[in-house]
Amino acid sequence: MYSFTNKADDFTHWEKTKDLVDQLIDIILNYRQSGHPGGSRSKVHMFLTLLLSGAMRWDIRNPGRRFGDRFILSAGHTVPLVYCTLAVLNEAMRARFSRTQDRRFALPEDPAMIMKWEDLLNFRHRGGLSGHAEMEGKTLFLKFNTGPSGHGSPAAVGEALALKRAWAAGVRVFAIEGEGGLTPGAAHEAMNSAWGLKLDNLCFLIDWNDFGIDDRPFSSIVYGTPQDWFTSHGWRVAGTEKGEDWASIEAALRQVLTEDSKAQTPAAVWTKTRKGRGYLKYDNASHGMPHGMNSEAFWETKRSFMEKYGASFVNSGGRPPDDEVALREEFKANLQAVIQVLLDD
Numbered sequence: 001m002y003s004f005t006n007k008a009d010d011f012t013h014w015e016k017t018k019d020l021v022d023q024l025i026d027i028i029l030n031y032r033q034s035g036h037p038g039g040s041r042s043k044v045h046m047f048l049t050l051l052l053s054g055a056m057r058w059d060i061r062n063p064g065r066r067f068g069d070r071f072i073l074s075a076g077h078t079v080p081l082v083y084c085t086l087a088v089l090n091e092a093m094r095a096r097f098s099r100t101q102d103r104r105f106a107l108p109e110d111p112a113m114i115m116k117w118e119d120l121l122n123f124r125h126r127g128g129l130s131g132h133a134e135m136e137g138k139t140l141f142l143k144f145n146t147g148p149s150g151h152g153s154p155a156a157v158g159e160a161l162a163l164k165r166a167w168a169a170g171v172r173v174f175a176i177e178g179e180g181g182l183t184p185g186a187a188h189e190a191m192n193s194a195w196g197l198k199l200d201n202l203c204f205l206i207d208w209n210d211f212g213i214d215d216r217p218f219s220s221i222v223y224g225t226p227q228d229w230f231t232s233h234g235w236r237v238a239g240t241e242k243g244e245d246w247a248s249i250e251a252a253l254r255q256v257l258t259e260d261s262k263a264q265t266p267a268a269v270w271t272k273t274r275k276g277r278g279y280l281k282y283d284n285a286s287h288g289m290p291h292g293m294n295s296e297a298f299w300e301t302k303r304s305f306m307e308k309y310g311a312s313f314v315n316s317g318g319r320p321p322d323d324e325v326a327l328r329e330e331f332k333a334n335l336q337a338v339i340q341v342l343l344d345d
Helices: 005-034 038-042 043-051 078-101 117-122 153-165 185-198 226-231 245-259 294-310 324-343
Strands: 070-073 172-178 202-209 236-240 267-272
Touching: 005 038, 005 078, 005 117, 005 245, 005 294, 005 324, 038 043, 038 070, 038 078, 043 153, 043 172, 043 185, 043 202, 043 245, 043 267, 070 153, 078 117, 117 324, 153 172, 153 185, 153 202, 202 226, 226 236, 226 267, 236 245, 245 267, 294 324
Parallel strands: 070 172, 172 202, 202 267, 236 267
Antiparallel strands: none
C-alpha cells in the first residue's frame, strides 16, 4: 500500500532538505568545475517528493532490498542530484542514530555501501564519484547505468516487464527524465512497448524545463506538452505547472499511483520547472556549465542560504586558493558548513 497521509506537516522539512541538496550541488560543481547544475537543480523538488512522500517504497539502509521499488535516473548526467540527496539523507540517519541509538536509523557498517558527504569531495575524479549514474556500491539506489538523455527509457521498460513476469508486479519502476530525453526514437519505442505490455508498474517523472544544451527551447521544435506526449501512447498522466510546490507534486503522484492505479497502463507525472532554478544561470546556459570557481555569481548563490540558516562559508566572496591542498580544504569546509545546518536542527 502507498501512504500519502499527513505529508503536509512534513513540507517544512522537505523544504530544508531541498535547500541542503541545492547547496551541495552548487559546491561540488564549483570546486570540480565540471557537471550539470541546471538539470540537477530543476529535479530536486520532484525527486524529494518521490522519496519522502511514500510514493516510492525503498529502504535507505538496504537499497538492494529484494522487493523495494526500482529507480532509474534516465537523465544520467544529472547524477549530482542523487549524490547530494543521498549524502543529506544518510547524514540525517547517522545523526538520528547517534542521538537515539535506535537501530531503525542504523546504516550499514560497510563504508563502501554508504554515500557520505565526504565522498562528494571526489566527484568526477578518478576512483571517485562518476559524472554519470552508475549502479554500484554507494549508489546501488540507482538501478541502471545511464548517461545520455533517453538512455534509461528502454531499461526502465525492461525492468518493469521483468518484474511482472517474475510475479513481482507490485514492485514499481520509477524513472526521471527531461523532455530532451524523450526525443530519441528509443523513447517513443519504450512508450509504445510499455503500453502494449500493460506495464502499470512503470512510472516516468518528467522534468519539463524546456531546455537542453542548445539556445532554442524544445517547445520551438517539439509540439505539445507532456500530457500530449504520453496520453497519445495510452499512458495515465498527471502533472502540475507548479513545479516547486510540494502539495501539487504529491497530488500528481497520488493520482497516478492510487486513484488511477487500477488501469493496466503505465503512468507519467510531469512538473513544470526552470532549468537552473536558484542557480542564477538559467535554461541552456546552466547545462553542463557551472559558475566560474569562487566567482561572484557562485558566492551570490550562497547568500540566501547564509541569511536563512545563519550558515557561514570559508573564504566567502574570495577567490580560490592557488594551492591545491588549501583548495581542497576549503572545498571540504564548505561542504561541512552545509551539513552543519542539518546537524544544528
